[in-house]
Amino acid sequence: MALPFLVSAADIVTFQACRRRYLYSRKWRALRWLPKLLLDACLRQGIIDLGQGKPLADVISSATTRFYGAASSPGLDLPPGIDPYKLAIDHIACLETLLTTLSRRPLATTIPVKSKVLFSEAEWAFTSYQDANGELHRTITVSDYGEDTLTREMHSWYVVGDICVAKKPMHLHFIEIGQIRDGRRHTPWCKAMEHAFIAKRIKFQNKGAKPLQGNWKSVWLSESSVWKAEDWCDVLFHEDVPDTLMHDVVIEVPSKERVADTLQQILIEARSMQEWEQAVQNPNLVPMTRAACDFPYTCSFVPCCYGPQVDVDVAGLGIYKPRLPTTIVP
Numbered sequence: 124m125a126l127p128f129l130v131s132a133a134d135i136v137t138f139q140a141c142r143r144r145y146l147y148s149r150k151w152r153a154l155r156w157l158p159k160l161l162l163d164a165c166l167r168q169g170i171i172d173l174g175q176g177k178p179l180a181d182v183i184s185s186a187t188t189r190f191y192g193a194a195s196s197p198g199l200d201l202p203p204g205i206d207p208y209k210l211a212i213d214h215i216a217c218l219e220t221l222l223t224t225l226s227r228r229p230l231a232t233t234i235p236v237k238s239k240v241l242f243s244e245a246e247w248a249f250t251s252y253q254d255a256n257g258e259l260h261r262t263i264t265v266s267d268y269g270e271d272t273l274t275r276e277m278h279s280w281y282v283v284g285d286i287c288v289a290k291k292p293m294h295l296h297f298i299e300i301g302q303i304r305d306g307r308r309h310t311p312w313c314k315a316m317e318h319a320f321i322a323k324r325i326k327f328q329n330k331g332a333k334p335l336q337g338n339w340k341s342v343w344l345s346e347s348s349v350w351k352a353e354d355w356c357d358v359l360f361h362e363d364v365p366d367t368l369m370h371d372v373v374i375e376v377p378s379k380e381r382v383a384d385t386l387q388q389i390l391i392e393a394r395s396m397q398e399w400e401q402a403v404q405n406p407n408l409v410p411m412t413r414a415a416c417d418f419p420y421t422c423s424f425v426p427c428c429y430g431p432q433v434d435v436d437v438a439g440l441g442i443y444k445p446r447l448p449t450t451i452v453p
């Protein structure tokens with residue numbers, strides 16, 4: 124008897140965005156990380172480790188070592204002209220302050236959720252984590268938080284799929300991390316305004332507030348010989364920045380009818396994915412979904428679809444590695 128077809132929210136999102144990307148993504152992984160996705164991966168593991176009571180220093184060390192290692196080799200996936208070193212050290216500073224901040228706030232102990240077989244045909248791989256009550260948790264970093272961000276996330280497969288399969292509420296933990304501009308990440312997690320004449324005096328620019336007047340200049344935690352993450356976080360807390368940038372929302376389980384309908388939708392998509400995989404050997408024979416190439420971020424398979432060769436030797440490009448069948452993308 125065939126094993127159930129392993130499917131996650133990420134697979135459905137990819138499948139619905141672009142069939143060609145889905146087919147590539149089932150076999151290949153890009154070697155280079157987008158900085159935000161690498162930050163997310165390191166942060167999520169750090170949160171689990173903190174929740175399990177590991178010492179903060181060890182958690183920060185593992186997270187930043189992982190980020191630095193991946194950013195050094197194979198490197199970050201960046202547009203030309205961006206200094207990878209500066210961007211990497213900003214993200215490492217963010218990891219230090221985020222994990223330090225989280226260690227000072229109540230944090231649930233969470234563990235990965237065991238995958239669940241649906242209708243004996245599909246097996247749902249969760250991307251959220253579970254606390255001692257079985258409730259789900261998902262941490263999401265966003266440039267900016269608002270109604271649009273919340274609605275988009277609430278409607279996503281990552282949230283609806285996991286909730287309906289587990290039949291448990293989900294705690295969404297949003298963290299605003301600002302934008303990357305001019306090759307730097309602009310967020311209080313790694314950037315502040317420092318007074319030119321008063322020693323060790325920094326302020327964080329409040330959202331929407333007018334720029335500070337007077338003798339203030341930008342200071343980056345990653346470049347400061349004066350500031351350490353712990354002291355930086357003291358000031359963050361003093362100015363209530365964590366409460367401004369961190370937002371927790373609970374999403375309840377929908378009605379029984381809605382849950383049953385969602386599980387049916389998952390089954391339909393899982394069957395369809397399986398048929399596509401069996402029918403199409405070469406993803407390049409599938410028409411491109413061009414609207415998905417650059418939104419919400421640049422697709423990692425752009426080099427396959429926009430290079431000079433139509434019949435691409437993916438392995439030969441040297442920027443992908445084979446995907447293990449069990450790899451789940453959060």
Ligand code: SF4
Pocket residue numbers: 141142143144145147410411412413415416417422423424425428
């Ligand atoms: S580059 Fe565009 S067409 Fe090609 S796989 Fe990605 S989203 Fe699809």
